[in-house]
Amino acid sequence: MKELVYAVNDAAVIAWRNVIRIRRVPDLLVFVLISPIMFVLLFAFVFGNSIDIPGGSYREFLIAGIFAQTVVFGASFTGAGLAEDIQKGIINRFRALPMSRSALLVGRTLSDVVYNVLSLLVMALTGLLVGWGISSSALDAATGFALLLLFAYAFSWVMAYVGLLVPSVEVINNASFIVTMPLTFVANTFVPAENLPPLLRTFALWNPVSAVTQATRELFGNIPPGTPPPEAWPLQNPVLYTLLWVGLLIAVFAPLAVRRYRSSVDKR
Amino acid sequence: MPNLVEASGLVKRYRAVTALDGLDLAVAEGSVLGLLGPNGAGKTTAVSILATLLTPDAGSAQVAGIDVVAKPHEVRRHIGLSGQFAALDEHLTGFENLFMVGRLYHLGKPRARDRAVELLELFELTEAGRRPVKTYSGGMRRRLDLAGALVAAPPVLFLDEPTTGLDPYSRRQLWEVIRGMVGDGTTVLLTTQYLEEADRLADRILVIDHGRAIAEGAPDELKSRIGAERIEVTVTDAAVLEEARQLLARFAVGEQQADARSRSLITPIAGGMPVLSAALQELQRAGIAVRDIGLRRPTLDDVFLTLTGHVSAPEENDE
Numbered sequence: 001m002k003e004l005v006y007a008v009n010d011a012a013v014i015a016w017r018n019v020i021r022i023r024r025v026p027d028l029l030v031f032v033l034i035s036p037i038m039f040v041l042l043f044a045f046v047f048g049n050s051i052d053i054p055g056g057s058y059r060e061f062l063i064a065g066i067f068a069q070t071v072v073f074g075a076s077f078t079g080a081g082l083a084e085d086i087q088k089g090i091i092n093r094f095r096a097l098p099m100s101r102s103a104l105l106v107g108r109t110l111s112d113v114v115y116n117v118l119s120l121l122v123m124a125l126t127g128l129l130v131g132w133g134i135s136s137s138a139l140d141a142a143t144g145f146a147l148l149l150l151f152a153y154a155f156s157w158v159m160a161y162v163g164l165l166v167p168s169v170e171v172i173n174n175a176s177f178i179v180t181m182p183l184t185f186v187a188n189t190f191v192p193a194e195n196l197p198p199l200l201r202t203f204a205l206w207n208p209v210s211a212v213t214q215a216t217r218e219l220f221g222n223i224p225p226g227t228p229p230p231e232a233w234p235l236q237n238p239v240l241y242t243l244l245w246v247g248l249l250i251a252v253f254a255p256l257a258v259r260r261y262r263s264s265v266d267k268r
Numbered sequence: 269m270p271n272l273v274e275a276s277g278l279v280k281r282y283r284a285v286t287a288l289d290g291l292d293l294a295v296a297e298g299s300v301l302g303l304l305g306p307n308g309a310g311k312t313t314a315v316s317i318l319a320t321l322l323t324p325d326a327g328s329a330q331v332a333g334i335d336v337v338a339k340p341h342e343v344r345r346h347i348g349l350s351g352q353f354a355a356l357d358e359h360l361t362g363f364e365n366l367f368m369v370g371r372l373y374h375l376g377k378p379r380a381r382d383r384a385v386e387l388l389e390l391f392e393l394t395e396a397g398r399r400p401v402k403t404y405s406g407g408m409r410r411r412l413d414l415a416g417a418l419v420a421a422p423p424v425l426f427l428d429e430p431t432t433g434l435d436p437y438s439r440r441q442l443w444e445v446i447r448g449m450v451g452d453g454t455t456v457l458l459t460t461q462y463l464e465e466a467d468r469l470a471d472r473i474l475v476i477d478h479g480r481a482i483a484e485g486a487p488d489e490l491k492s493r494i495g496a497e498r499i500e501v502t503v504t505d506a507a508v509l510e511e512a513r514q515l516l517a518r519f520a521v522g523e524q525q526a527d528a529r530s531r532s533l534i535t536p537i538a539g540g541m542p543v544l545s546a547a548l549q550e551l552q553r554a555g556i557a558v559r560d561i562g563l564r565r566p567t568l569d570d571v572f573l574t575l576t577g578h579v580s581a582p583e584e585n586d587e
């Protein structure tokens with residue numbers, strides 16, 4: 001019991017420290033916020049007229065996809081932040097303290113939620129400017145954002161693990177691309193999954209990123225009326241399917257990452 | 269007094285390098301052990317093992333009676349570490365760094381805050397405490413890192429070259445702080461390149477080389493083991509060096525050494541100042557112009573150089 005209280009305290013202290021760092025290193029924050037704006041504008045204006053959404057507008061369709069993609073990309077900051085801590089001398093301070101060994105990881109994944117909240121905010125505002133809107137209840141909209149954040153949190157653990165496999169800030173961005181690119185592009189994020197060739201289509205239909213996107217579209221009221229219901233189970237129950245993945249990702253990758261962190265740090 | 273730090277047969281290998289080769293050490297409660305040795309001798313490796321940052325390949329160690337390999341987490345509750353390289357968060361202020369460490373030692377918020385303020389004051393960083401560490405000078409970082417080791421007032425302190433990079437004023441101040449802590453019962457293991465520091469602070473000194481202990485004892489013991497006091501004379505003209513040597517030979521209790529290039533002569537003696545005075549009169553009576561003359565006692569530098577300055581066969585090292 002006492003151990004658990006300490007573990008929560010330690011993670012909170014680390015998260016506090018990381019949030020202070022977000023404020024002190026604004027360069028990173030600027031980058032985090034500019035890239036989603038760029039994505040919204042690029043897709044809206046470059047592909048906006050070449051992709052046809054039956055009965056709706058592409059921009060309306062697109063925004064939820066960009067939301068999902070951005071929070072998945074954002075998870076790579078978790079890996080990079082951890083790698084930086086491990087490379088810098090501060091790790092030797094932490095390691096000689098009686099702090100919980102999971103604190104550095106839990107604190108990091110928690111503080112990275114701040115990035116996601118900020119980037120969702122910026123993207124939503126940009127989306128409103130290019131003609132996107134929410135046509136559902138405030139509760140549904142809030143649920144949509146909460147689901148995105150929850151999925152982002154779970155995905156942070158995946159990237160924490162990937163980041164620890166290659167604990168060098170330089171390599172992490174490339175390593176995380178290998179995971180995030182297929183997940184976010186072979187999905188219903190930018191084109192309807194039904195339009196993809198057969199093999200990619202199956203992947204896209206069962207891809208959790210598709211489910212988050214579908215759930216967000218539904219919760220924001222971004223699905224044009226008269227659209228035929230999705231044929232695959234995950235997209236018929238996108239909220240449930242997303243929550244299953246959130247549970248699965250955390251249950252698998254949190255213990256893996258903690259174990260990997262201990263062994264990589266103890267070898268030094 | 270029980271030993272609060274104890275290690276036996278520590279071995280640590282890095283591929284081809286054997287950093288520690290069966291090191292034994294012990295630090296009695298409330299005392300200071302100075303760990304000396306040339307670069308690469310294994311000092312940092314030994315400290316890292318005792319502070320649970322590294323696991324040894326062989327041997328065992330206990331800190332505060334707890335095994336460092338079996339229960340590292342327990343050990344960490346009883347130690348403070350200031351490593352050879354400062355371990356600080358560059359983007360946090362000095363205050364925030366100390367506050368964070370206090371919270372991770374599970375001090376309550378008010379206590380962690382008070383402690384941070386106290387330590388900033390002790391290390392004269394109160395003003396700087398509000399600025400991010402990345403704006404600090406080397407010596408300021410060093411002091412903040414030391415403050416970090418003291419946050420929880422742990423019973424055992426490991427300080428790896430605590431005063432490297434400090435100016436003479438800050439160094440003396442740190443000595444005061446350490447003496448104060450030892451007075452309150454703290455046990456300290458410190459490494460240093462400054463032998464004066466070891467002389468001032470350490471109750472016992474352990475000299476290591478190539479990962480093994482080569483000498484151990486109180487500073488005075490080590491000095492007297494190295495040799496007697498001696499007279500050092502520098503003459504103005506190298507031609508009279510041999511004459512001076514013969515004149516002083518009657519005071520010598522050991523072999524004299526003359527060096528023509530530096531025009532200096534070393535004569536080991538017994539008897540101190542009266543002998544020095546007699547020797548000087550002898551030289552003046554003979555009309556030998558003396559540039560410099562003095563009585564030298566062995567310092568820890570001599571101990572260090574004698575013990576580690578030449579490569580000795582391992583058999584000779586076993587004491």
Ligand SMILES: Nc1ncnc2c1ncn2[C@@H]1O[C@H](COP(=O)(O)OP(=O)(O)OP(=O)(O)O)[C@@H](O)[C@H]1O
Binds near residue numbers: 307311312313314352
């Ligand atoms: N991570 C490492 N990988 C390989 N060799 C290492 C590593 N760490 C230390 N060594 C080697 O182990 C030996 C002992 O190093 P250590 O840092 O303990 O020496 P030291 O006595 O602290 O030296 P210094 O006075 O320079 O700080 C050295 O030969 C060093 O090169």
Ligand SMILES: [Mg+2]
Binds near residue numbers: 311312313352428
């Ligand atoms: Mg060292």
